[in-house]
Each structure stands twice: as C-alpha cells, then as structure tokens.
Amino acid sequence: MSLIVVGSMAFDAIETPFGKSDKIIGGAGTYIAWCASNFTPVKQISVVGGDFPQSELDALAARGVDLEAVEIKKDEKTFFWSGRYHMDMNTRDTLDTQLNVLADFKPVVPESYQGSEFLMLGNLAPAVQRSVIEQLKVRPKLIVMDTMNFWMEIALDDLLATIKLVDVLMVNDSEARQLTGEYSLVKAAAKIRTMGPKYVIIKKGEHGALLFYNESIFVAPALPLEEVFDPTGAGDTFAGGFIAHLAKTNDISFANMKRAIIMGSAMASFCVEKFGTQRLVELTKTDIAERLHQFVQLSTFDIDIEK
Numbered sequence: 288m289s290l291i292v293v294g295s296m297a298f299d300a301i302e303t304p305f306g307k308s309d310k311i312i313g314g315a316g317t318y319i320a321w322c323a324s325n326f327t328p329v330k331q332i333s334v335v336g337g338d339f340p341q342s343e344l345d346a347l348a349a350r351g352v353d354l355e356a357v358e359i360k361k362d363e364k365t366f367f368w369s370g371r372y373h374m375d376m377n378t379r380d381t382l383d384t385q386l387n388v389l390a391d392f393k394p395v396v397p398e399s400y401q402g403s404e405f406l407m408l409g410n411l412a413p414a415v416q417r418s419v420i421e422q423l424k425v426r427p428k429l430i431v432m433d434t435m436n437f438w439m440e441i442a443l444d445d446l447l448a449t450i451k452l453v454d455v456l457m458v459n460d461s462e463a464r465q466l467t468g469e470y471s472l473v474k475a476a477a478k479i480r481t482m483g484p485k486y487v488i489i490k491k492g493e494h495g496a497l498l499f500y501n502e503s504i505f506v507a508p509a510l511p512l513e514e515v516f517d518p519t520g521a522g523d524t525f526a527g528g529f530i531a532h533l534a535k536t537n538d539i540s541f542a543n544m545k546r547a548i549i550m551g552s553a554m555a556s557f558c559v560e561k562f563g564t565q566r567l568v569e570l571t572k573t574d575i576a577e578r579l580h581q582f583v584q585l586s587t588f589d590i591d592i593e594k
C-alpha cells in the first residue's frame with residue numbers, strides 16, 4: 288500500500304548530558320522516511336535549502352523514498368533546530384528554531400502521489416499539514432498526525448483545524464497535557480478524541496506509549512536500554528514504524544494498531560542508540576526481527592486469574 292510522508296528535513300544540533308553533536312542531518316520527515324522505508328515504499332513531501340547534502344537525498348532515494356515532492360530551494364537555507372536534553376533524557380529545551388525554507392513552504396502534491404492509502408503528517412506547521420490533506424483527491428484510508436508544543440504556542444487555531452481532520456493524533460505526554468489542560472493522560476486522550484481523531488497515541492519516552500480507542504487502552508513498553516545516546520527523532524521514528532506497519536499489512540483494525548505501536552516502539556529503541564539518524568541508516572532486517580522478539584519477551588506472561 289502506498290504511504291505519503293510529510294515532515295521537516297533539517298539540520299539539528301543536539302546537546303545531551305553525555306555529549307554534543309555538530310550540525311547533523313535531522314528533521315521529522317527524515318527520521319520517518321529512514322524508518323518507514325524498511326517496510327514499505329515512501330512518497331516524501333518536504334523542502335530543503337541548497338545547503339542540504341545531495342548525498343543524503345541520494346541515500347534516501349536508494350532505499351525507495353520517492354523524492355518528487357521534496358522541493359530544493361537552492362538559494363535558501365534548510366530548517367535548523369537545536370535542543371538540549373535534561374539529565375533524564377526524557378525532557379528537553381529547544382534552544383533555537385530557524386524555520387528558513389519552512390517559513391513559506393507550500394507543498395504541491397504531485398499527480399503520482401494521488402490515490403495513496405496512508406498519510407503520515409510528520410511534525411510541520413499545521414496549516415501545511417492540512418494543505419496536503421486538502422490536495423488529495425481521494426481521502427486516504429488512514430491519516431496519522433504528529434505535532435509538538437511549538438505549534439500549540441504559535442498556531443493553536445490552525446492546529447485544532449488540522450487535528451479535526453485526522454484519524455490518529457500522536458503527541459507526547461507533556462504535549463497532551465498542554466493541548467487539553469488535563470493532567471490525567473486518560474482524560475487528556477478523551478478530550479483529544481472530542482477534537483476529531485478516533486485514535487490517540489500518547490508517547491512517554493522511556494516509559495513507552497499508550498493507544499486509546501473508544502473505551503480501550505493498549506500499553507506498549509519501551510525497551511529498557513543501558514544507554515540512551517540521543518533521543519532526538521525517537522518520536523518520529525516511532526511514527527514511521529507505526530504507520531509503515533499498517534501500510535505494509537493494509538489493516539487498520541485496532542488489533543493491528545497494537546502491533547503497529549509495538550513496531551513503532553521497537554524502531555524508536557534503535558534511534559536513541561546513536562546520534563541523529565546514524566543507527567537507522569545501518570539497521571538490518573535481522574536487527575529488527577531480533578528486537579521485535581525482545582519486545583515480545585518483555586511483556587508476555589501467564590497468570591491464572593481464578594487462583
């Protein structure tokens with residue numbers, strides 16, 4: 288099944304309590320594409336400046352990422368983001384956001400992308416995310432949206448208008464609280480479901496993720512790792528694993544969404560092992576299969592409830 292991915296492609300500069308990166312390749316769309324292309328072809332929509340390395344675009348193309356709708360603005364600069372993680376590696380401060388090419392990005396959905404069944408709206412201005420939905424002649428079978436606190440602060444009305452149109456909203460725990468004013472994540476998810484999405488996923492970093500649908504809640508663990516090197520992109524990688532599993536299996540039942548969030552968690556657990564996209568770039572099918580096996584072991588148990 289075909290999958291469209293929309294999201295930033297960027298340069299990032301990251302500081303953790305254990306190290307600091309130079310300007311490296313990042314961006315929500317980049318992480319999603321590296322991850323999702325393990326499972327299914329990707330039709331990418333994004334924008335970069337003339338300073339973005341052609342070698343990175345070539346590497347993505349070689350993995351089956353269609354770049355027809357990745358605009359290159361030769362005389363402008365790529366989006367830049369810089370962040371610093373706190374000691375717990377679950378929370379971070381944004382140090383700098385330079386929108387550059389993203390400031391006036393107006394994506395054009397090419398004819399060859401029409402008819403795609405799955406749409407992943409990675410982190411980007413909500414009006415831009417919405418314009419992609421509006422350009423699609425046939426509504427995809429499933430629209431999944433990720434966002435972040437930045438857009439809640441500067442574009443709340445646009446954000447709410449876009450949230451209304453999607454099937455699945457994924458946010459992290461602090462964003463769910465910020466968006467709804469509810470401390471309880473159960474109440475926050477219920478409130479988000481009144482805003483439009485039937486499904487809500489709340490990511491909790493090293494504590495896993497929650498999937499809410501009607502009265503049901505499913506909990507996916509995160510893999511307890513000895514070392515987390517760089518959490519940047521973990522949420523996007525999670526999103527890539529989630530939607531790519533659904534697209535590959537062409538099954539959007541709740542039962543399959545549970546498998547998809549485990550796939551997202553497994554893929555995110557790789558992302559944090561090295562700086563930037565480095566770990567995702569070198570992943571093999573065997574690595575993924577072994578990690579999924581670890582996830583099954585993590586949460587399988589027997590209990591005799593009658594005793």
Ligand code: AMP
Binds near residue numbers: 299314367
């Ligand atoms: P995550 O760690 O999954 O939340 O995503 C981190 C990625 O999001 C980084 O690679 C950044 O380049 C990208 N990013 C940060 N802020 C924004 C923003 N305002 N719009 C789009 N992408 C962003």
